[in-house]
Amino acid sequence: MKKLIIFAAIVCCFASLGALSTARSIFFADSYMLRASGIEANYWNPAKLSRSSPKEIWVPLSDFGIFVANNSMNLDTYNFVVSRDTLQTADKERILRDMDGALRISGGGNMSLFGFSWGNQAISSSMNAYAKGAISEKFLRLALYGNLEDEYIFYESNNNASSIAFTDITYGMGDILIPWIPEDLPQVKAGFSASFLAGLYNVSTQDYEGYFTSDLDSGASFHQQINARVGLGGFGFKSMLGVHSEITDYLEAGITLDNIFGMISWQMHNELFGFYATADSVYAANVDEDIVDYDDFSEEIDSFSSSLAPELRMAVMYKHRYGSLSMDWVQGFRESSVTNATGRLSFGASVLPTPMIPLSLGVSLGSSRVPLKVSYGIGLRIKHTEFGMALQSFDSIIPGSSSKGVAFATSMRIGF
């Protein structure tokens, strides 16, 4: 039991860190593929590593992004709940109404460790952590209403947790002109990046099943069983291929395929934790008896791999003297700790009211699994150095009390 609590604490702890491709993508709500240049192109589209670009360095920890979000509770609801003396039925329904089966919490973070780009090449390192978890709405209904129904069945899809943390050392090369394209057509450049991944830890629910029943004939029965796999210390690899084309002076397009051969093999210490508790046909009259059968176990297991699901991204961007507009579509091929199988569309805009002050706006449309995200960013650009910060709101256009999550990012780019 103690190990499970530690496990849950670890998950919650890392849920407050960040995990994105780069922190600056928060400025544009992930509509960033064609905006990334220099070192960041390593992660977004290495085809954009250009020989004509200035050299750039990453100051350690200067790029930092973090987010935490959930699918149902916003600040308004939180303030409402904590300010109430007594929760009435309508209040309880307000808490539960957006859960859609489960309360899902996710969090993550990313920060730069070092980076350097020169010409069409770049090498960089960043640290990533990501966590998500879900608890069934039925648990919360039990806590708020009690056991009004005879049967509650809990499934793994609504009761799970996973977290992963890793660092990468990535090398990328771009600006590779694809031959055989007629000269009167826009030229297409390609690039690639390869990342060595050093895994710090991986925790994930392997199996979960649970139920709780109570009726006159059978008494109360419950069963909870959870198995979780933990891996500490691993290494892996991922790669990205990208193409990019400046279709006109104002229009760019690009496609990337990320996480090719993406995996981390956990080697150092791997363990399977399990816990179960079960009681059958319990009546209060015989509660003095030894009615609950429970046990926990942990056993070392062989090394295992966490695969990073491939992700396809397509983007276009319209550029103007005073700004730009971009649109990205990203589609993960399956669910993993860092990817969603549900596609999402995001838009980004950059405005330059003055050359020194870039403003940014991003909107990522929500889906059944991913909330709406809206970003606002501001920067300060002085010669070859640019510093910026951004705030992102989940499920609310304006960051504030209606937000179900928030992300914050800072970014510093130094070119020379």
Place this chain on the structure above:
Amino acid sequence: MKRIILFLMLALILLSACEIKEPALPVWDLDLNIPLINERYYVSDLADSVNLIVDENDLMYMLTEGELDTPEVGEINIYPNLELFDAPVLSGIEFSQTSPFMADEQGLHLRYGLVESGSISARFAGVDPATEILSLSILEIHQPSGEALVIEYAGSEEWIHIDLAGYYFGALESAQDLSELTLEVTATSSHPDFTPIAEMSLVMLEPVSFSVFQGDFENYEILAGESVASIEIEYPHGIDEAVQVSEAFLEIEIVNELGFECEFIGFMRGIRGDLTRMVPILDDDGEHFRIEAGSADEPGYSNLLIHDGLQILMQMMPETIEIIDARFIIDSQSGSGMMRKEDTIRADYTVRVPFRLTVFEYPITIQDATEIEVDEDNRDLIDKNLMGAGLIMQAQNMIPLGGTAYAYFGTSSDIDVDDPQSFSFVKSLTLHSSQTSSDWQEPVSLELSKTELNLFTLPRVYLKWSFVLEPSDGEVEIYAGPDDFIGLKSMLHAKIRVEDI
């Protein structure tokens, strides 16, 4: 630049508008449904092998047992009246005479006996010096060897006292009553025959006690000691009006060590509180029972079965049953027999009341209220966290007894079910008998409001039960077999206020 400042201010306003209140947990109510019980309560579990018994046909019956015995009969006394003074004794003449020795109207006739205590006295006076032999023999008094009692003149003219202890009177198994003693006098002297040589006197006036007595009695009464049999059942008030028992039996097994047939006289008395009811112990013809005589080898055994009157006695639901004024009488119908002083009469009796009942609709009230102590932790929980409670119950009654149970809750033990001022609230639950339905009955719900629950914030609460039985359709029998049970399922429903977690 102004636009930049405006934008920055707008962003700051947006962010500062986000008020995040201090975490505080509100209070809310939730409903807990807790399965409480799902059990079968078998009638056979009521059997305690003491007062509630199951017979070979699984019929329940109430049983109480007691013992009765007499003290040892002790010695049988006779009162002799033998006086013979200064009878002349003639020399050379052996003569024999019989002399009555029993006083009249003693109510018994001796045929044979072993003397425990008693004496006889004789004197030879005026004895001529020429007397050679002078003796008196009493033939019916003899030693164990059969040698008759002989009293000889030994030179003294004082009274000679003979202790009769150990002597026997009469002959064993004699068919004749012993009412006279045969006296034989032997006298010789140097004088011619028929010469008076002495005067003889013989007296036996003190009672003679026999440790073994054979004979008959006209009326000899042996009293039994007290016998009380308790029934460890606390009857609720009104049970005698609500339930009518159909029959009851008294069985008495008597072991009689006396060699006499006896008449048994006694009464069965039941007591409950101030109520007393008494019935004579008589046979089906209304006569006293006569019990078998014992023999020399074994006691006599009698088994008496009494029906009449017992139902009336047991209908009062007695707490104690006793046989009183019990006595055994040896009378002229008993004939001749033998008894020893250590002989007794013992009796084991059993009262059986089969649970064959007719049930009436009449309130039954448990006399004493039950005190329920509520500890401080639970009082606080009830006060703060328990907003309401209820009990959903479903029953299957396989017993032909049904009724409605009323639970009266109050703050004092002086709960009067007829006085609403004496209790706080009452809850009732009806269970139909198997004559109505042997299937699971419709679930019933007992709800306790917050006001009613607040009663349990007191350190002590009192509960008094009252029942009204469902009238039976004729006579019902209560069996205690594997199919005779009450099945009960219940679910506790509680509305809990969650706070201070």
